[in-house]
Each structure stands twice: as structure tokens, then as C-alpha cells.
Amino acid sequence: MIQMFHVFKSFSARLSALEDITFRVEPGEFVFLTGPSGAGKTTLLRLLYAAERPDRGQIVVNGRNVTRLSRRSIPTFRRSIGIVFQDFKLLPTKTAFENVAFAQRVLAIPERLVRRRVAQVLTRVGLSHKKDALPQELSGGEQQRVALARALVNEPALILADEPTGNLDDGLAQEILALLYEVNADGTTVLIATHDRQLVASTPGRVLTLDHGRLLSH
Amino acid sequence: MYFLREALRNFYRHRRINLVAIFVIATGMLLVSGVALVYVNFRNFAAYWGSQVHMVIYLRDDITPERRDALRLAFEQAPEAASLIYTSKEEALQQLKARLGEGATILQGLQSNPLPASFTITVRDDYRKPERLREAVERYRQLPEIEDIDYGERWIERFLTLVWLLEVGVIGIGGIIGLAVMFIIATTVRLALYSRAEEIEIMRLVGATVWFIKIPYVLEGILQGVVGSGLAIGIAYGVYVALMVWLRPAGEFFVDFSLFQFLPPPAITTMLLTGGLLGAFGSLFSLRRTGLSS
Numbered sequence: 001m002i003q004m005f006h007v008f009k010s011f012s013a014r015l016s017a018l019e020d021i022t023f024r025v026e027p028g029e030f031v032f033l034t035g036p037s038g039a040g041k042t043t044l045l046r047l048l049y050a051a052e053r054p055d056r057g058q059i060v061v062n063g064r065n066v067t068r069l070s071r072r073s074i075p076t077f078r079r080s081i082g083i084v085f086q087d088f089k090l091l092p093t094k095t096a097f098e099n100v101a102f103a104q105r106v107l108a109i110p111e112r113l114v115r116r117r118v119a120q121v122l123t124r125v126g127l128s129h130k131k132d133a134l135p136q137e138l139s140g141g142e143q144q145r146v147a148l149a150r151a152l153v154n155e156p157a158l159i160l161a162d163e164p165t166g167n168l169d170d171g172l173a174q175e176i177l178a179l180l181y182e183v184n185a186d187g188t189t190v191l192i193a194t195h196d197r198q199l200v201a202s203t204p205g206r207v208l209t210l211d212h213g214r215l216l217s218h
Numbered sequence: 219m220y221f222l223r224e225a226l227r228n229f230y231r232h233r234r235i236n237l238v239a240i241f242v243i244a245t246g247m248l249l250v251s252g253v254a255l256v257y258v259n260f261r262n263f264a265a266y267w268g269s270q271v272h273m274v275i276y277l278r279d280d281i282t283p284e285r286r287d288a289l290r291l292a293f294e295q296a297p298e299a300a301s302l303i304y305t306s307k308e309e310a311l312q313q314l315k316a317r318l319g320e321g322a323t324i325l326q327g328l329q330s331n332p333l334p335a336s337f338t339i340t341v342r343d344d345y346r347k348p349e350r351l352r353e354a355v356e357r358y359r360q361l362p363e364i365e366d367i368d369y370g371e372r373w374i375e376r377f378l379t380l381v382w383l384l385e386v387g388v389i390g391i392g393g394i395i396g397l398a399v400m401f402i403i404a405t406t407v408r409l410a411l412y413s414r415a416e417e418i419e420i421m422r423l424v425g426a427t428v429w430f431i432k433i434p435y436v437l438e439g440i441l442q443g444v445v446g447s448g449l450a451i452g453i454a455y456g457v458y459v460a461l462m463v464w465l466r467p468a469g470e471f472f473v474d475f476s477l478f479q480f481l482p483p484p485a486i487t488t489m490l491l492t493g494g495l496l497g498a499f500g501s502l503f504s505l506r507r508t509g510l511s512s
Binding site: 049051072075076077078079083089090091092093102103105106107150 | 220227231417420421422423424425426427428430
């Protein structure tokens with residue numbers, strides 16, 4: 001599902017974000033990407049969803065060579081993966097329903113199918129009763145569940161989550177993790193970047209550790 | 219439908235800045251409307267005045283009475299003739315003496331009457347255009363009995379030159395204002411884009427193409443342009459009606475008010491479409507400048 005071969009990325013001559021990263025994630029795996037703040041976790045994830053390009057190396061995600069993607073192909077590529085962010089990244093002027101539906105509308109899916117699918121996925125994350133709420137009317141945990149619903153609505157083969165529990169308390173963090181586990185049980189590959197060692201320790205899953213841009217173990 | 223709904227929603231959500239843009243666009247388009255209105259009405263008057271000159275056909279002195287009568291019949295039946303007056307040499311001299319008044323004494327030394335007989339044709343409405351007059355005149359000049367024809371050609375030519383200058387002025391001013399309107403829309407859209415930069419970034423992360431993001435903004439720009447133009451036309455019409463109401467009672471005796479005209483439907487449609495197009499281009503220009511390019 002994910003393959004990185006000798007990937008290097010730096011943002012200046014002196015500062016190297018990632019050095020010689022090589023690893024694989026098989027389809028259906030549940031993987032934590034851990035490390036302290038500044039280790040390069042977010043940069044690695046951004047490389048995976050083509051928000052950055054590596055200076056060297058190859059990246060293959062879901063059978064596509066991300067390093068060779070043209071700008072025009074990036075939107076199509078991103079529709080095949082689900083991304084969850086620490087700050088939720090919900091569209092502030094759209095309701096929970098509209099936020100999730102947006103991910104389907106970019107695919108030009110007929111409206112009646114959009115309504116059905118969005119309702120299903122909101123039910124799955126336990127927020128069907130809040131479908132008409134705006135993000136500011138939702139709690140942090142609820143917002144993250146909406147973000148997760150948006151990531152899931154197109155049934156992607158891969159979910160990338162960048163500190164999905166970073167802004168949540170322990171209880172809510174466990175809820176989100178439980179949902180991600182459920183999704184993984186259905187066959188979706190899940191890669192979670194997190195600096196929360198407690199979360200990693202309390203949850204089964206393979207662990208990749210980054211420190212100062214280098215992968216310590218895999 | 220999604221794009222239109224999004225555009226309308228965004229238009230309402232950012233209504234303050236959109237209203238400002240619409241009023242500024244309306245001001246610019248009002249200038250264009252004003253210039254266009256002056257141009258349209260000037261053309262009407264130019265055509266009317268240009269055709270008020272009667273066609274005076276001067277006859278040679280050696281014309282026979284039979285040929286004169288034949289010409290009278292021919293002129294009466296000519297398609298451009300509404301009416302015909304014949305002025306003999308003697309009548310012409312009498313008219314000149316009357317016009318000169320006390321100065322008519324200078325004519326006392328004349329050995330013979332130098333003034334020619336003439337036919338004065340009053341031109342029909344649909345022939346009151348300089349081009350048609352010219353065509354008729356060229357036809358008559360071919361006749362051997364004709365000495366000369368006077369239809370005030372220099373006056374008409376000057377009017378046509380003035381109309382041409384006005385056309386160039388309208389296009390020039392219209393072009394400059396059009397560019398200004400486009401930049402106003404571009405600036406408004408760019409301001410909106412800066413405040414929505416994060417939103418756009420989220421849409422890109424979810425997999426929206428650049429055009430999926432752009433189209434609602436372009437539609438918003440079109441809406442600004444069309445509404446602004448519509449407002450300008452509405453204001454121009456109000457001012458036009460008010461002017462007519464105000465001027466007519468005083469001016470009816472001197473001027474034919476039926477010649478006044480508001481912008482014709484094709485001109486209104488063109489202005490609305492132009493406003494929309496300027497809006498579209500303004501948005502596209504702005505979207506490029508903020509880095510949202512394909």
C-alpha cells in the first residue's frame with residue numbers, strides 16, 4: 001500500500017527534514033508513525049499525499065508513483081485516500097453534512113447517491129443527529145468525527161491521520177482511535193502520525209519511529 | 219447547479235464586500251451608459267438634421283419648357299420626393315431681393331437675371347440619410363439639364379465626422395472603464411480569496427480540482443458584473459426619464475422630442491453581457507494572481 005525508497009527532504013541547506021527514509025506498509029495494516037515534535041512525521045505524511053515533493057527517492061502509494069504525479073493528477077490521487085488532520089480542517093461555513101458531502105461532490109456523484117452515502121457514514125461515526133450543525137457548533141471530538149466521516153465517505157483503501165487526537169482529551173482520543181480500528185477491521189490501511197506515546201503503548205499496531213528525520217525502527 | 223448554489227451562497231455570505239464592488243462597477247458602467255446615451259441620441263439628431271436640408275436642383279438657362287415639365291413629372295414621381303416646388307428665374311430674383319431687403323439696391327445694376335430656375339425637393343422620411351441623399355444626387359447629376367445640386371453636403375460631412383469622433387470616444391472611454399471594472403472585480407475577488415485561503419487549501423486536500431474551486435468564484439464575478447451593469451442601466455434610465463419630464467415642457471417648441479431615445483435593447487443586452495464577461499475575466503485574473511492556477 002505504501003512504499004518509500006530512500007526518500008530525502010529538506011527545506012533549507014542546513015535543515016534536513018527527512019533523511020534516507022525507506023519502509024513499507026502492507027494493505028490492511030494499522031501503523032503508528034511516532035516521534036517527538038519536529039521529528040518529521042507531518043512532512044512524511046505530506047509527502048504521502050503529495051503536498052510536498054521529495055528531494056530524492058521514490059514514493060508509491062496505492063500503486064501510484066507519487067513522486068511522478070503531475071499537478072493535474074494530484075486531485076484525483078487525493079480522492080483515493082482519506083486524510084484526517086489534527087486541526088480537523090472542516091470548511092467553517094458548511095454543515096457537518098455538507099463537509100462530508102463535499103468529498104463526494106468533487107467526484108461529481110449524483111446528489112441522491114451523495115445524500116444516501118453521507119447519511120450512512122455520519123451514522124457510522126455516530127453524528128447523524130448533528131448533520132445540520134456547523135463546525136463551531138460541534139465539540140472537538142465531534143468535529144474530528146466529521147473529519148473522519150469525510151475521509152471515509154469515498155471508501156478509500158488508505159487513511160492517513162496526522163495527530164488525529166492531538167486536540168482531544170483522552171476519552172475522545174480513545175473514541176477516535178476505536179473508530180479508526182473499526183475502519184481498519186474492514187480492510188482499510190491506516191497510518192497514524194502521533195507523538196502521544198501513551199496512545200501508541202495502549203493500542204496494538206505496528207510502530208515506525210522517527211527521530212530528527214531518520215527512521216529508527218521498522 | 220452545485221456551482222451556482224455555491225456562488226450564490228458565497229455572494230450572500232460576503233455581501234458587504236460584494237455590494238461595495240457592485241456599486242463601484244455600477245459607477246463605472248454608469249459613465250459608459252452616459253456616454254453611450256449621448257452617442258445614441260446624437261446619432262439620431264445627426265441623421266435628422268442631416269436630412270433636413272432640402273435638395274435644390276438648379277436648372278440650366280437653356281432648358282426647354284417641355285424638358286422642364288418632363289423633369290417636374292420625373293421629380294414628383296421620384297421615390298425620395300415628398301413634395302416638389304418649382305422656382306422660376308424671376309421668382310428666385312424676387313426671393314433674393316426680399317431676403318436682401320434694403321441691400322437689394324445692388325441688384326439694380328444687373329443686365330440680366332443670373333439666378334437659375336430650380337426644383338426644391340423635400341425629402342421623404344426614409345430617404346433622410348446622407349448616404350441615400352448622396353445616391354439620389356449622383357443620379358440627378360447625370361441629367362444634361364442640371365446645372366448644379368445643393369443638399370448641404372459639407373454640413374453633412376462635418377456631422378458624420380463628429381459622429382465618428384464620438385464613436386471613437388465611446389469605444390475609447392468604454393475600453394478604459396471596462397478595464398477599470400475588471401480590475402475592481404479582480405481586487406474584490408482577491409480580497410475574498412485571501413480571507414478564504416484556508417478554505418481553498420482544505421478543498422484541495424480533499425481532492426477538489428482547481429476548476430472545481432474556481433468556478434463558483436468566476437460565477438460570483440459574473441454576478442457582480444451583471445448586477446453592477448444592471449444597476450447602472452437602471453440609474454441611467456431613471457435620470458433619462460427625469461430629464462425628459464423636466465425638459466419637455468420647456469423645449470417641445472424648439473426640439474422634436476420624439477428623436478430622444480434611451481439605449482436600445484441590443485445596447486442594454488451588450489452592456490449586461492459585457493459586465494458579466496468583465497466579471498468573469500476579473501475573477502480569473504485574480505485567481506491566477508493568488509496562485510490558484512491549473
